[in-house]
Amino acid sequence: MQLSGFSMRSGRKTQKSSLKEDAGLTGRSRQALTAEPAAVNPATQPLGQFPRIRLRRNRAVDWSRRMVAENRLGPQDFILPAFVKEGGAKREAIPAMPGVYRHTIPSLIELATRAAELGIPALALFPVVPLERKSTAAEEAFRADNLCNRAVAALKKAVPEMGLICDVALDPYTDHGHDGLMQGGVIVNDETVDVLIRQALAQADAGVDIVAPSDMMDGRVGRIRDALDAAGYQRVQIMSYAAKYASGFYGPFREAVGSKSALGKGDKRTYQMDPANGDEAIRECALDVAEGADMLMVKPGLPYLDILHRVKQEFRMPVFAYQVSGEYSMVKAAAANGWLDNNRVVLESLLCFKRAGADGILTYSAIEAAELLSE
Ligand code: PBG
Helix, strand or coil: CCCEEECCCCCCCCCCCHCCCCCCCCCCHHHHHHHCCCCCCCCCCCHHHCCCCHHHHHHHHHHHHHHCCCCHHHHHHHHEEEEECCCCCCCCCCCCCCCEEHHHHHHHHHHHHHHHCCCCCCEEEEECCCHCCCCCCHHHHHHHHHHHHHHHHHHHHCCCCEEEEEEECCCCCECCCCCCCCCCCCHHHHHHHHHHHHHHHHHHHHCCCCCEEEECCCHHHHHHHHHHHCCCCCCCCEEEEEEEEHHHHHHHHHHCCCHHHCCCCCCCCCCCCCCCHHHHHHHHHHHHHHHHCCCCEECCHHHHHHHHHHHHHHHHCCCEEEHHHHHHHHHHHHHHHHCCCCHHHHHHHHHHHHHHHHCCEEEEHHHHHHHHHHE
C-alpha cells in the first residue's frame, strides 16, 4: 500500500532525483524531504484514522459489499474429480464421502453432462481398479483399454466440450497401493518413471487433454513431456501435482478407490512431502516448471493455503488447489450433525482458495457449488 513517490507519514513528495536539484531547501527540511520513505505497515498505520475512516461503511449493504468484493467464484473455477468402476451395474455410494459415487461409465457420462451444463470446464478421472488387475509391476496402468482409458474415450465422445484430466501414478494398479514400483521395500524412482511415461502415453492415445502426475517421483514431468512430444502429443497439457504432501486428509479417497487396504499400514512419506516444509514446495514447483509443467497444483487444500499463496506469488502461472477427500468429508460430517451450514461453508472455503491465489480448485463439491451459484 506504499503510494509511489509519497511517504504516507508526511504525504509530501520525497523523490530524491527531483529534490536533489531543488534549490532553496536547507537543513532539517531538506533532510526530511530527501529521506527514504519510512516502511509503513498498513495494518498498524492505516491511511487515516477513526472517526473519519469507518471500514464498516462499505460493508453496510449487499450491493456495496458486492461492489467492493475482491474475489468472485464461478463454475469456471471448479474441476470435478470423479470415480469410475467396472461393470454396468448401478453407481455405488461411497460411505466416507456422502454425495460422491463410484460411477459406471454411463452414469459418469451423465455426471459429466451435468457438469458441462453448469459451466464446469474439466473433470479429473480416478479409476477403481479391480483387485485382480493389480500387480507388482502395475502393467494395467499402461494397457490401452484399461478402465481409465475406456472411460476417457467414452467421455470424449459423449461430452467433447469437457476437459479431461487423468492422474499419472501407479497406486490404483500396484498390489501394495504405492504410487511407484517397490523393490526390496523401497519405492524406486527411475524405474517408476519409465512406467509413468507408458501410462501417460496410453492416456494420451485414449484422448486425455491433461495428464496430471501425482506420484511425486523426481524428474517425471520432464520425461513425460519429452515422451509426449516425441509421440506427437505437443497439445497434451501437464498439470503437475507439484507440491503434494503426505497427508492424512486422503483417507476417504483411498477408501473410495480401494488403495487403502492394499497400502495397509504403509505410508507415502518417502516420496510425498513433509507437512512441516514450505521452502521445499517452492523447489518442487521450480523443478516442475523447468521440466515443462503447464500448470501447478498444491494438495491438500485448506491447511496448505500458505503454500498455495507462495507458489502463486513465486511463479505467476496457473496454480490449482486440490480440496481433497478428507476436507470434503469433514464438512459433510459436521453438516450432517447440524454443526455447520453446508452450503455456506462450501462456498466460503472455495472462495478462500481464490483469495489465496488459486486459478481453480479440484473439489468434490464442484456440482453442488455451481448449482448454488446459479440459484
Ligand atoms: C493418488 C492420488 C491420491 C489423491 C489423488 N491422487 C491419494 C494418495 O496420494 O494417496 C488424493 C485425493 C483425495 O484425497 O481427494 N496418487
